Amino acid sequence: MTKSVDVHEPTAATGRGRGELEAEILAALRQAAPDALTPGEVLERVDPKLAYTTVVTALTRMHDKGLLNRAKRGRAFAYTAAADDTGLAARKMRRVLESGSDREAVLTRFVDELSDADEDFLRRLLDSGK
Incomplete structure (x- = not known):
């Protein structure tokens, strides 16, 4: 067949x-x-x-x-x-975050799984207001 x-x-x-x-x-x-x-x-x-x-x-x-x-x-x-690789990755991350039923839980889990260096970078990025 x-x-x-x-x-x-x-x-x-x-x-x-x-x-x-x-x-x-x-x-x-x-x-x-x-x-x-x-x-x-x-x-x-x-x-x-x-x-x-x-x-x-x-x-x-x-x-x-x-x-x-x-x-x-x-x-x-x-x-x-529509965007370069980093822009596409950011869009995918946002779509996943928006599709979850509990944004806070998703964000908490995401941050918990970051390396120390990535967590420090994210903290600096948030502190800079960007």
């Missing part, structure tokens, strides 16, 4: 692990910065063997997650990365 592969599912169609296509797309967009790329341009830079619809789906999902900005260019959207 042959298993069918859905070309719309990036991990199934390409053999990439979860998140790998997103990482490749982000890398291509950062390399093109400050220029925005259309799905076709992303396709050419990432992997021309991918289905166009796979790239459009990935870009749309990444935009919905807040990872990308987009603006209309002709009949398509052109995309740019």
Whole structure:
């Protein structure tokens, strides 16, 4: 029995692990910065063997997650990365914090698990008013 592969599912169609296509797309967009790329341009830079619809789906999902900005260019959207790696990490941390049922408990656990150096840095950062 042959298993069918859905070309719309990036991990199934390409053999990439979860998140790998997103990482490749982000890398291509950062390399093109400050220029925005259309799905076709992303396709050419990432992997021309991918289905166009796979790239459009990935870009749309990444935009919905807040990872990308987009603006209309002709009949398509052109995309740019919403933030650099540190900005993306900060967004992820904020989303996790906001999704928890007890913010104070999440923050307490987070601080408890920091190294002494990271805790000192966080304290200085908070004291500086930033």
